[in-house]
Amino acid sequence: xxxxxxxxxxxxxxxxxxxxxxxxxxxxxxxxxxxxxxxxxxxxxxxxxxxxxxxxxxxxxxxxxxxxxxxxxxxxxxxxxxxxxxxxxxxxxxxxxxxxxxxxxxxxxxxxxxxxxxxxxxxxxxxxxxxxxxxxxxxxxxxxxxxxxxxxxxxxxxxxxxxxxxxxxxxxxxxxxxxxxxxxxxxxxxxxxxxxxxxxxxxxxxxxxxxxxxxxxxxxxxxxxxxxxxxxxxxxxxxxxxxxxxxxxxxx
Amino acid sequence: xxxxxxxxxxxxxxxxxxxxxxxxxxxxxxxxxxxxxxxxxxxxxxxxxxxxxxxxxxxxxxxxxxxxxxxxxxxxxxxxxxxxxxxxxxxxxxxxxxxxxxxxxxxxxxxxxxxxxxxxxxxxxxxxxxxxxxxxxxxxxxxxxxxxxxxxxxxxxxxxxxxxxxxxxxxxxxxxxxxxxxxxxxxxxxxxxxxxxxxxxxxxxxxxxxxxxxxxxxxxxxxxxxxxxxxxxxxxxxxxxxxxxxxxxxxxxxxxxxxxxxxxxxxxxxxxxxxxxxxxxxxxxxxxxxxxxxxxxxxxxxxxxxxxxxxxxxxxxxxxxxxxxxxxxxxxxxxxxxxxxxxxxxxxxxxxxxxxxxxxxxxxxxxxxxxxxxxxxxxxxxxxxxxxxxxxxxxxxxxxxxxxxxxxxxxxxxxxxxxxxxxxxxxxxxxxxxxxxxxxxxxxxxxxxxxxxxxxxxxxxxxxxxxxxxxxxxxxxxxxxxxxxxxxxxxxxxxxxxxxxxxxxxxxxxxxxxxxxxxxxxxxxxxxxxxxxxxxxxxxxxxxxxxxxxxxxxxxxxxxxxxxxxxxxxxxxxxxxxxxxxxxxxxxxxxxxxxxxxxxxxxxxxxxxxxxxxxxxxxxxxxxxxxxxxxxxxxxxxxxxxxxxxxxxxxxxxxxxxxxxxxxxxxxxxxxxxxxxxxxxxxxxxxxxxxxxxxxxxxx
Numbered sequence: 001x002x003x004x005x006x007x008x009x010x011x012x013x014x015x016x017x018x019x020x021x022x023x024x025x026x027x028x029x030x031x032x033x034x035x036x037x038x039x040x041x042x043x044x045x046x047x048x049x050x051x052x053x054x055x056x057x058x059x060x061x062x063x064x065x066x067x068x069x070x071x072x073x074x075x076x077x078x079x080x081x082x083x084x085x086x087x088x089x090x091x092x093x094x095x096x097x098x099x100x101x102x103x104x105x106x107x108x109x110x111x112x113x114x115x116x117x118x119x120x121x122x123x124x125x126x127x128x129x130x131x132x133x134x135x136x137x138x139x140x141x142x143x144x145x146x147x148x149x150x151x152x153x154x155x156x157x158x159x160x161x162x163x164x165x166x167x168x169x170x171x172x173x174x175x176x177x178x179x180x181x182x183x184x185x186x187x188x189x190x191x192x193x194x195x196x197x198x199x200x201x202x203x204x205x206x207x208x209x210x211x212x213x214x215x216x217x218x219x220x221x222x223x224x225x226x227x228x229x230x231x232x233x234x235x236x237x238x239x240x241x242x243x244x245x246x247x248x249x250x251x252x
Numbered sequence: 253x254x255x256x257x258x259x260x261x262x263x264x265x266x267x268x269x270x271x272x273x274x275x276x277x278x279x280x281x282x283x284x285x286x287x288x289x290x291x292x293x294x295x296x297x298x299x300x301x302x303x304x305x306x307x308x309x310x311x312x313x314x315x316x317x318x319x320x321x322x323x324x325x326x327x328x329x330x331x332x333x334x335x336x337x338x339x340x341x342x343x344x345x346x347x348x349x350x351x352x353x354x355x356x357x358x359x360x361x362x363x364x365x366x367x368x369x370x371x372x373x374x375x376x377x378x379x380x381x382x383x384x385x386x387x388x389x390x391x392x393x394x395x396x397x398x399x400x401x402x403x404x405x406x407x408x409x410x411x412x413x414x415x416x417x418x419x420x421x422x423x424x425x426x427x428x429x430x431x432x433x434x435x436x437x438x439x440x441x442x443x444x445x446x447x448x449x450x451x452x453x454x455x456x457x458x459x460x461x462x463x464x465x466x467x468x469x470x471x472x473x474x475x476x477x478x479x480x481x482x483x484x485x486x487x488x489x490x491x492x493x494x495x496x497x498x499x500x501x502x503x504x505x506x507x508x509x510x511x512x513x514x515x516x517x518x519x520x521x522x523x524x525x526x527x528x529x530x531x532x533x534x535x536x537x538x539x540x541x542x543x544x545x546x547x548x549x550x551x552x553x554x555x556x557x558x559x560x561x562x563x564x565x566x567x568x569x570x571x572x573x574x575x576x577x578x579x580x581x582x583x584x585x586x587x588x589x590x591x592x593x594x595x596x597x598x599x600x601x602x603x604x605x606x607x608x609x610x611x612x613x614x615x616x617x618x619x620x621x622x623x624x625x626x627x628x629x630x631x632x633x634x635x636x637x638x639x640x641x642x643x644x645x646x647x648x649x650x651x652x653x654x655x656x657x658x659x660x661x662x663x664x665x666x667x668x669x670x671x672x673x674x675x676x677x678x679x680x681x682x683x684x685x686x687x688x689x690x691x692x693x694x695x696x697x698x699x700x701x702x703x704x705x706x707x708x709x710x711x712x713x714x715x716x717x718x719x720x721x722x723x724x725x726x727x728x729x730x731x732x733x734x735x736x737x738x739x740x741x742x743x744x745x746x747x748x749x750x751x752x753x754x755x756x757x758x759x760x761x762x763x764x765x766x767x768x769x770x771x772x773x774x775x776x777x778x779x780x781x782x783x784x785x786x787x788x789x790x791x792x793x794x795x796x797x798x799x800x801x802x803x804x805x806x807x808x809x810x811x812x813x814x815x816x817x818x819x820x821x822x823x824x825x826x827x828x829x830x831x832x833x834x835x836x837x838x839x840x841x842x843x844x845x846x847x848x849x850x851x852x853x854x855x856x857x858x859x860x861x862x863x864x865x866x867x868x869x870x871x872x873x874x875x876x877x878x879x880x881x882x883x884x885x886x887x888x889x890x891x892x893x894x895x896x897x898x899x900x901x902x903x904x905x906x907x908x909x910x911x912x913x914x915x916x917x918x919x920x921x922x923x924x925x926x927x928x929x930x931x932x933x934x935x936x937x938x939x940x941x942x943x944x945x946x947x948x949x950x951x952x
Binding site for chain 1: 348539
């Protein structure tokens with residue numbers, strides 16, 4: 001062990017860091033409260049952290065982080081945060097279980113494993129092609145969510161959960177193509193015409209009784225019957241108006 | 253390329269102005285024929301450039317090099333197997349991105365391509381400027397900007413074609429993603445091993461994507477296809493695993509990626525001013541789901557008016573000219589010299605020619621109207637508005653237009669089905685179109701409706717006849733699509749181009765082409781049948797007439813006019829037509845028709861309105877107003893209402909006229925379709941008429 005941080009010490013360092021985010025100063029009592037342990041069991045840990053040069057600690061004094069300590073704490077904290085978010089946001093676990101698993105896992109991952117996981121998560125968050133379309137697709141996929149068996153090579157019903165059909169987009173609204181759920185002639189034709197993932201489509205108008213649709217795409221306009229448009233799965237460009245829009249109105 | 257003949261093919265998306273380029277290159281001298289075994293039309297022509305003859309074929313417009321509609325299949329087969337020396341890919345410069353994807357496919361097929369950026373003026377006005385030299389360099393092919401409406405701008409295209417013809421096609425410079433490239437290379441290797449000929453990259457792509465046509469082709473050309481396909485399937489799966497996408501999506505995205513890269517490199521300026529702003533503003537009203545309809549009806553009425561009301565004048569002139577020619581010839585040709593030939597020429601041939609050319613003004617004017625509707629871009633709007641209604645009956649939105657035209661005359665109506673790109677839509681519309689009660693049938697209704705119905709009912713009956721015909725047409729179209737022409741609908745992916753000012757030259761080309769085609773192809777058949785029918789109603793002649801005997805025996809006394817009419821009636825009865833009438837009368841007896849009606853129906857095959865004059869001859873009456881009323885009286889006396897209704901229905905539905913038959917054969921390219929139309933409608937007419945008679949008879 002020696003100079004290495006044990007899982008328990010890492011937890012303490014993390015606690016100090018997170019308490020410091022909320023209050024300007026931290027004492028042994030605060031740490032004991034946060035971790036629900038007796039003050040007596042906190043003190044030796046503080047002494048060992050001080051010995052490692054990560055904190056400044058005198059009896060009955062406030063505890064503060066050294067520069068090294070702050071860096072280590074931030075690393076541990078963000079790692080914890082990241083794992084928690086990964087479990088809850090990407091894998092869809094409940095907050096509580098995500099938190100628990102993050103605690104258990106954060107200490108046992110190798111540096112490389114953690115690094116890869118971090119990068120993966122960052123990719124998911126930044127790449128326009130990956131989020132949230134990718135996640136929506138994953139959660140709709142039977143292989144991931146339920147039976148564990150893929151019922152169709154691609155474009156199965158299970159995947160339709162997070163997307164809507166282009167045929168259901170009202171006139172005057174835009175949407176982003178997610179995929180084309182068709183086969184044969186219609187699929188090839190639609191792909192050739194440029195109905196590709198990420199492409200913005202606006203439903204300009206509809207004929208009487210809603211069929212066919214008049215679409216505006218990159219640089220040209222085209223008409224599709226509802227039957228064909230139904231094969232084009234889209235994500236509405238405005239995001240999810242039922243959450244954002246409503247809360248905005250309530251606030252004002 | 254050595255030699256003095258170069259085969260050039262024009263390929264491109266619909267609405268790319270391909271046909272205008274074609275007309276500009278060839279000076280509009282197109283030879284129009286059908287591709288063997290398909291209803292798809294083949295337009296070809298040629299031009300001379302620096303002592304070399306360039307044979308140009310205008311391929312059907314297509315969005316991709318796949319084969320999911322007959323038009324696309326033809327374009328694909330011609331491009332891939334027609335061994336063109338040069339392929340000119342015509343691209344609408346205002347929608348350059350999508351069109352370039354098609355170019356990329358053509359390049360992948362190994363074609364010796366020339367890129368023609370058409371409507372360059374429009375693109376410039378929209379603020380888009382492309383570096384043509386750089387594009388040439390990146391694509392490795394000649395690239396020219398043209399404004400096809402301005403013939404002079406095509407000179408550079410001619411130069412580019414000539415220079416392309418002089419050297420072989422370089423390797424395709426289309427680059428896709430590394431994973432796609434790997435998969436294509438893999439399949440290309442497989443194909444090279446399996447095939448005797450050198451496969452193109454596009455062949456590899458098609459096999460990789462499991463394209464049914466390409467797979468069938470492979471199977472027919474090598475016995476080891478299964479092994480190759482299994483290996484290709486592996487490549488496909490590993491591509492899908494690597495990209496996380498379906499293979500076709502991965503390939504299409506890669507092509508779009510290539511095009512986007514190309515455009516990034518070559519776009520000098522793109523101010524992205526929306527060139528369609530005006531067009532879009534117009535569409536707010538014109539394509540409005542509700543407001544659009546009255547406008548559409550006005551447009552329909554305008555086409556109808558131009559075709560038939562304006563067409564009346566040249567029709568009268570032609571009629572007068574034919575009449576004058578006939579009387580001039582009759583005067584010059586003494587009655588004693590070769591009387592049979594004289595009668596054949598005068599009553600058969602000249603009448604037949606008259607019967608042919610009488611349609612020409614209608615056809616010319618209809619195509620003038622249609623080309624304005626099409627070239628302006630309005631047609632697509634009309635189809636958009638009407639599609640829902642027509643699709644219920646298995647037809648296309650555009651089917652409405654030829655069907656409305658059919659109310660004037662079936663001949664231009666059937667020729668108007670040309671606006672339908674899809675073969676199945678076209679054939680179905682063509683088959684049911686004669687049910688639209690045409691102008692030639694109006695005299696029949698004018699004769700029969702007053703004969704069988706009291707005055708207050710007459711107007712309503714006329715409406716019922718028209719509506720019954722129209723709805724039966726739609727119903728039968730649905731039936732056809734559920735039975736003979738079953739199968740998935742062709743994808744209704746209809747581009748809505750911006751409004752454009754139609755050019756007179758373009759319209760003139762179309763009008764000339766159609767009229768000439770009609771005269772040359774359908775005209776000969778119509779002329780032939782006219783002469784045949786003339787012979788059938790004239791021959792054989794009785795040696796002696798009963799009337800003459802009765803007059804000679806002084807049993808009756810008649811004016812010479814009356815005697816002549818009696819002779820005509822007797823002659824008709826004795827003639828082949830009369831005998832045919834008598835022969836088919838038993839078959840038609842369930843409808844209540846006797847030999848008189850049957851004989852008149854034989855005449856109605858020549859032209860529907862002939863029924864009226866034939867009835868006059870049968871009853872030995874002239875054509876005056878008084879005679880007409882007497883004819884109606886006689887008909888009323890001879891036939892019950894149930895037979896009258898059966899007769900009206902039979903004339904409405906059954907036996908489309910010979911001109912319809914000829915034009916259907918010509919337009920569908922198949923005799924079987926014309927025969928199906930003729931006999932199908934006759935059977936339906938027979939059944940409907942028999943059923944109606946039974947119902948009316950049991951009610952009254």
